[in-house]
Amino acid sequence: MxxxxxxxxxxxxxxxxxxxxxxxxxxxxxxxxxxxxxxxxxxxxxxxxxxxxxxxxxxxxxxxxxxxxxxxxxxxxxxxxxxxxxxxxxxxxxxxxxxxxxxxxxxxxxxxxxxxxxxxxxxxxxxxxxxxxxxxxxxxxxxxxxxxxxxxxxxxxxxxxxxxxxxxxLKGGRKVMSVAIKAYVGEGTVGGPLGLLQQEFPDVKMGSYPQMGADRVMTELVLRSADEERLHLAAERVRAMVSDAHAKAGVELPTEQQ
Amino acid sequence: MxxxxxxxxxxxxxxxxxxxxxxxxxxxxxxxxxxxxxxxxxxxxxxxxxxxxxxxxxxxxxxxxxxxxxxxxxxxxxxxxxxxxxxxxxxxxxxxxxxxxxxxxxxxxxxxxxxxxxxxxxxxxxxxxxxxxxxxxxxxxxxxxxxxxxxxxxxxxxxxxxxxxxxxxLKGGRKVMSVAIKAYVGEGTVGGPLGLLQQEFPDVKMGSYPQMGADRVMTELVLRSADEERLHLAAERVRAMVSDAHAKAGVELPTEQQ
Missing domain, CATH: 3.40.980.10 (MoaB/Mog-like domain)
Structure with a gap:
């Protein structure tokens, strides 16, 4: 309902x-x-x-x-x-x-x-x-x-x-928006910090999708929320977390990501 | 179970x-x-x-x-x-x-x-x-x-x-066998007689699948049963029914079906 x-x-x-x-x-x-x-x-x-x-x-x-x-x-x-x-x-x-x-x-x-x-x-x-x-x-x-x-x-x-x-x-609901962020590390590397961010943003649903069969390791993090402001706030935090993970793992980003 | x-x-x-x-x-x-x-x-x-x-x-x-x-x-x-x-x-x-x-x-x-x-x-x-x-x-x-x-x-x-x-x-069950029969008429043409045959063969499950987007009208009839003898008996009856439907509709069969 x-x-x-x-x-x-x-x-x-x-x-x-x-x-x-x-x-x-x-x-x-x-x-x-x-x-x-x-x-x-x-x-x-x-x-x-x-x-x-x-x-x-x-x-x-x-x-x-x-x-x-x-x-x-x-x-x-x-x-x-x-x-x-x-x-x-x-x-x-x-x-x-x-x-x-x-x-x-x-x-x-x-x-x-x-x-x-x-x-x-x-x-x-x-x-x-x-x-x-x-x-x-x-x-x-x-x-x-x-x-x-x-x-x-x-x-x-x-x-x-x-x-x-x-x-x-049909009546539509509040439009849910999403942001996808690429992390060039395994799901297990971002899993811990992502879980903490999820606790901080219960109104922004965070999913993590490892990409198989690609040339390099990549995990796509997808954030979804009907609250645009909170979504962007959470996305900023997730991007910062991913940057830290990249730096820590010495990841070189693909050209288009720099 | x-x-x-x-x-x-x-x-x-x-x-x-x-x-x-x-x-x-x-x-x-x-x-x-x-x-x-x-x-x-x-x-x-x-x-x-x-x-x-x-x-x-x-x-x-x-x-x-x-x-x-x-x-x-x-x-x-x-x-x-x-x-x-x-x-x-x-x-x-x-x-x-x-x-x-x-x-x-x-x-x-x-x-x-x-x-x-x-x-x-x-x-x-x-x-x-x-x-x-x-x-x-x-x-x-x-x-x-x-x-x-x-x-x-x-x-x-x-x-x-x-x-x-x-x-x-895993323990397997009785193997279910299937027979597929092509009827070159619409589903609505074979639907009636197929329903009667289904009543006669409750132990043989009969499904009907219209094929869309093909060059000519075709309905695939699929019979499934774990009882091989009953399956073949039912298939014979369905084939006869389909032949009748083809004759009545003046259907020319594709070469490989004759």
């Missing part, structure tokens, strides 16, 4: 046996994570669950009570293993009728493409009662929003189009 | 704010999913959580009670935001002392590389009481196993090496 400091949070549910078997590599988590960060929404948790109603219901109900928004991907196609709409209807304890607007979106597309209307295809027009549609500009079959839960396709290009479609309906 | 039919299950916890912010793209889920599938272990659920002790404890405790194995990735480096060992010790309510064997692994590597022993680096030798070490052939800092929970690094190359190291200690 949104608290006094304007923090907006999200949880995500990725639905599909094909992700859990390794057959399909998920890229929707990264897309959603970047989307949330851009809007100032903190993505707090992601769950990948199988194509089982109970598993989906549990994940959706837990996360929708916990966060401002929930995004789900996958399981809204026309086949028997596409059970996301059923599960979300069950989670909200509402009916799952054919939605006339969704049906019209689909049939209008099918008329153009000469696609036969089958019972399987019409499954995609089943929308939980009380939900709004999320337009699918790619393949017409809509997603939907019910309360704070946004149900989207699993096919990445469609999922991305749906995120764009719903962006204007 | 392993049931009478030899089903071995797993859950996975991916730990790290950098995944949830979109800064780092996770590839460990796909690696672990493939690893499990190869060993006949069913990966049932993945949770991506932030660098917060409570979030990690909740995920680890829920999944370890639910599945045969739990795999975690991330948060075992030397900096203050690496709190996975702390969280797993808290989840099991055990102490987190410096482990002499882990310390020796690290110091022996550091002697070779001339790396200074710092308090931050020694954090990586803290191992929950009662845990066994998982060897890290890449950068020496070990992972660990406590009961059914396997704690691994987040850096993909190290994580992969750790999975290889622990593979011989």
């Amino acid at each position: 949104q608290d006094d400091q304007g923090i907006v949070t999200a949880g995500m549910v990725v639905i599909g046996d094909e992700i859990l078997s390794g057959r399909t590599k998920d890229i929707n988590i990264a897309t959603t994570a970047e989307f949330c960060t851009d809007l100032g929404i903190e993505l707090k948790e992601v769950r990948v669950v199988s194509d089982e109603v109970d598993a989906i219901v549990e994940a959706v109900n837990t996360l929708r009570a916990r966060y401002t928004y929930v995004f789900t991907t996958g399981g809204i196609g026309p086949t028997h293993d596409d059970i996301t709409a059923d599960a979300v209807a069950a989670a909200f304890q509402v009916a799952l009728p054919i939605n006339p607007e969704a049906r019209e979106m689909l049939e209008s597309r099918w008329r153009k493409t000469g696609t036969e209307v089958t019972e399987a295809r019409l499954r995609m027009a089943r929308i939980p009662e009380g939900a709004d549609l999320i337009v699918n500009s790619v393949s017409a079959a809509p997603g939907f929003r019910i309360e704070n839960v946004h149900v989207m396709a699993g096919v990445p290009v469609i999922m991305k189009a749906m995120l764009e479609a719903l962006a204007p309906t | 392993q049931d009478d039919q030899g089903i071995v299950t797993a859950g996975m916890v991916v730990i790290g704010d950098e995944i949830l912010s979109g800064r780092t793209k996770d590839i460990n889920i796909a690696t672990t999913a493939e690893f499990c599938t190869d060993l006949g272990i069913e990966l049932k659920e993945v949770r991506v959580v932030s660098d917060e002790v409570d979030a990690i404890v909740e995920a680890v405790n829920t999944l370890r009670a639910r599945y045969t194995y739990v795999f975690t990735t991330g948060g075992i480096g030397p900096t203050h935001d690496d709190i996975t060992a702390d969280a797993v010790a808290a989840a099991f309510q055990v102490a987190l002392p410096i482990n002499p064997e882990a310390r020796e692994m690290l110091e022996s590597r550091w002697r070779k590389t001339g790396t200074e022993v710092t308090e931050a680096r020694l954090r990586m030798a803290r191992i929950p009481e009662g845990a066994d070490l998982i060897v890290n052939s890449v950068s020496a800092a070990p992972g660990f196993r406590i009961e059914n929970v396997h704690v691994m690094a987040g850096v993909p190359v190290i994580m992969k090496a750790m999975l290889e190291a622990l593979a011989p200690t």
Whole structure:
């Protein structure tokens, strides 16, 4: 939920046996994570669950009570293993009728493409009662929003189009800014002093990311905060700490860093 | 847990704010999913959580009670935001002392590389009481196993090496086999009949994956089962169904499919 400091949070549910078997590599988590960060929404948790109603219901109900928004991907196609709409209807304890607007979106597309209307295809027009549609500009079959839960396709290009479609309906949080600082020493060298600075700046989140496979040792320190002034103050202190570490280790900086 | 039919299950916890912010793209889920599938272990659920002790404890405790194995990735480096060992010790309510064997692994590597022993680096030798070490052939800092929970690094190359190291200690399940069948029609065309066949073969899991962005419409149908005979019987029926759909739609098969 949104608290006094304007923090907006999200949880995500990725639905599909094909992700859990390794057959399909998920890229929707990264897309959603970047989307949330851009809007100032903190993505707090992601769950990948199988194509089982109970598993989906549990994940959706837990996360929708916990966060401002929930995004789900996958399981809204026309086949028997596409059970996301059923599960979300069950989670909200509402009916799952054919939605006339969704049906019209689909049939209008099918008329153009000469696609036969089958019972399987019409499954995609089943929308939980009380939900709004999320337009699918790619393949017409809509997603939907019910309360704070946004149900989207699993096919990445469609999922991305749906995120764009719903962006204007979401309230963003305070924009979190970040500063990245390169330390040309190992993570273990900066770890101690960075930990002390973190204690001094609890409102600036400090992360440390060793770079593997590069020509020389490098650790990227990333500072994140919604408070710009504190962020820059902390960044100054971290830069000074890194300079000390460089001097102590006799590090020669790459030309562009001098 | 392993049931009478030899089903071995797993859950996975991916730990790290950098995944949830979109800064780092996770590839460990796909690696672990493939690893499990190869060993006949069913990966049932993945949770991506932030660098917060409570979030990690909740995920680890829920999944370890639910599945045969739990795999975690991330948060075992030397900096203050690496709190996975702390969280797993808290989840099991055990102490987190410096482990002499882990310390020796690290110091022996550091002697070779001339790396200074710092308090931050020694954090990586803290191992929950009662845990066994998982060897890290890449950068020496070990992972660990406590009961059914396997704690691994987040850096993909190290994580992969750790999975290889622990593979011989895992019991595999019944090997699940799969058959993939190409249908050159839309998912909505095969969805109905496939659903009926799924009802007839509850022991053969049938998935349907539309291929986007290809030259022609194609839906890949994937059948999975631990029962080879039933798998082939089901595959025969699905192939016949697909042939009918091709004939009805006047589909010309690509040369290599005829």
